[in-house]
Amino acid sequence: MANQETFSSQQRIRSQLLESLEKKITSNEDNFEGLKTYKQNWSSFIYRIPVETRKVDERAYTPSVVSIGPLHRGSEHLKAMEEDKLSYMQYLFLHFTDAAERLERCVDAMFDNESYARTWYAELKIRVDNAESARVKFAEMMLIDGCFILELLFKNYIRSTNPTIRDPILDNYSMTAAVRHDLMRLENQIPFFVLDTLFNLTVASLLKDYEISLKGCIFLFFGGMIGLQRIPNPNPVNPIHILDLLHRCYWPSGDLNYPSATSQSKFEYSATQLDLAGVKFKAAVSEINNLFKVNFRIDHSCFHVFTSGCFEIPPFSITSSTEPFLRNLIAMEEFYFDGRFRYFTSHAFLMDKLINTAKDVDLLVQAGVIRNYLGSSEEVAHLYNNICNNVYVGGFHFNEPCNQVTDYCNLFWPRCVARLNRDYFGNPWTGLSVFAAIFIFVLSSLQTIYAILAYYGKN
Incomplete structure (x- = not known):
């Protein structure tokens, strides 16, 4: 409580913030020093999801409890969390004995970069508002939202080492899940350089004795969204925002072969159809847990007279978080990438082809490819049968293995095996x-x- 006397109320912090910003408003010069690292992202923006895409699943793209950034700020159902965000900002600065001076430096940094941060939002770049009150409110929003996220990430990390630490959000599993979902929505982002700047001015000094960075704190908070044991790319360079960071951390490492933006696959088989043709599925586990390392191989036996196909797909988990996470990643890939990095779109498209019914899901679960924590197999089938609606796949990253599977199934022996299985071994009595x-x-x-x-x- 002694620390809380330093800042007697949330209103005092708010008034101090506005007073500091008003001192800066006399200068209209934009300070871009220190941002050269992020200069390549100048043409990368945060967009609203198109109406047709949003119609498929409105809830996947709309925050449910907390707004981050300007696109959903002021929404009636999110207003209750505004006071909580101010409280988290207060808690963040209460960790420091020089709270007032540290707050002043954060305010200066937010106002110095206010004009640059605006350009990351497509709507704000088109509708440039240089009014003093608008600039103050935008910088204030960046500061409050950024500090809220950082305090939440910091508390989450500290609780991993000391579970007795209490927190109003992290103590409530349902609230934690809701906030985690909201922080990964494409429309609910703030530029990563804002978080990085505030982190270096605040939390970095609190974690100086720990070997963890801002990215490490984010990975810890969002761990398990896809279910990999290890992250293939734990230090992606220059992410645009949190969702982009989570996207880039799953990129395959090493040399990447980018498919053509117009490349399409002739693959048209479900998992059960491939099983009837003698193609077996196997969970492919590599040292780096590359989610996108899909392979197909042909095994020979009996002096190469008989063959069997093996479709190797890295295992992944499906939870209640999977669908909104995938939908926002796919939407981001549509906006940002010209077919080169549409990994999750390609993966969802592959699963959509393999999964038509619950039987296909059961087959992939038995093979260890899918770990189903969602519930029934019908729910998983419904997820993948709808997730690519109104989505342009572009460059399909699994063209080669899928075309190999198709060519194999068109051979004489696999077609004979498939026909025998279908006509004579379709049910136990016929067999x-x-x-x-x-x-x-x-x-x-x-x-x-x-x-x-x-x-x-x-x-």
């Missing part, structure tokens, strides 16, 4: 009747051979 017929045929053949041998033996 039993076929085996009975074969058994009777073998017995009859043996009886005939025995009779012929007996006849010639007598003569």
Whole structure:
């Protein structure tokens, strides 16, 4: 409570913030020093989701409890969280004995970069508002939202080392899940350089004795969204915002072969159809847990007379977070990338092809490809049958293995196996009747051979 006396109320912090900003408003010069690292992102913006895409699933793109950035600020159902964000900003500065001076430096940094931060929002770049009150409110919003996120990330990390630490959001599992979902929505982002700047002015000094960065704190908070044991790319360069950071951390490492933006696949088989054709699924686990390392191979047996196909797909988890996370990643890929980095769109498109019914899901679950924490297999099938609606796939990253599967299924032997499975082994009774017929045929053949041998033996 002694620390709270330093800042007696939330209103005092707010008034001090506005007073500091008003001192800066006399200068209209934009300070871009220190932002050269992020200069390449000048043409990267935060957009609203198109209406047609939003119609498919409104809830996947709209924040439910907290607004971050200007696009949903002022929404009636999010106003209750505004006071909580101010409280989190207060808690953040109460960690420091020089709270007033540190707040002043944060205010200066936000106002210095206010004009640059505006350009990251498509709507604000088109509608430039240089009014003093608008600039003050925007810089204030960046500061409050950024400090809220940083205090939440800091508390989450500290709780991982000391579970006795209490927090009003993190103590409530449902609220934590809702906030986590909101912070990964494409429309609910602030530029990453804002978080990075505030982190270096605040939380970095609190974590100086720990080997963890801002990106590490974010990964810890959002861990398990897809279910990989390890992150393939834990230090992506120059992310645009939190969602982009989560996207880039799953990029394959090393040399990347980008598909053509117009490349399409002739792949049209479901998992059960491939299983009937003799193609088996296997969970492909590599040391780096590359979610996008999909392979197909042909195994030979009996002196290369018989063959079988093996479709290797890295395992992944499906939880209640999967659908909104994937939808926002796919929407971001549509905006930012020209087919080169549409990994999640390609992965969703592949799963949409493989999964038509609950039986396809069950087959992939049995193979260890899918870990289903969502519930019924029907829910998973519904997820993937709808997730690519109104989505342009562009460059499909799995063209090569999918075309190999198609070519294999078009060969004579796999087609014969598929036809036999479909026509004679589609259900247990048909299969039993076929085996009975074969058994009777073998017995009859043996009886005939025995009779012929007996006849010639007598003569």
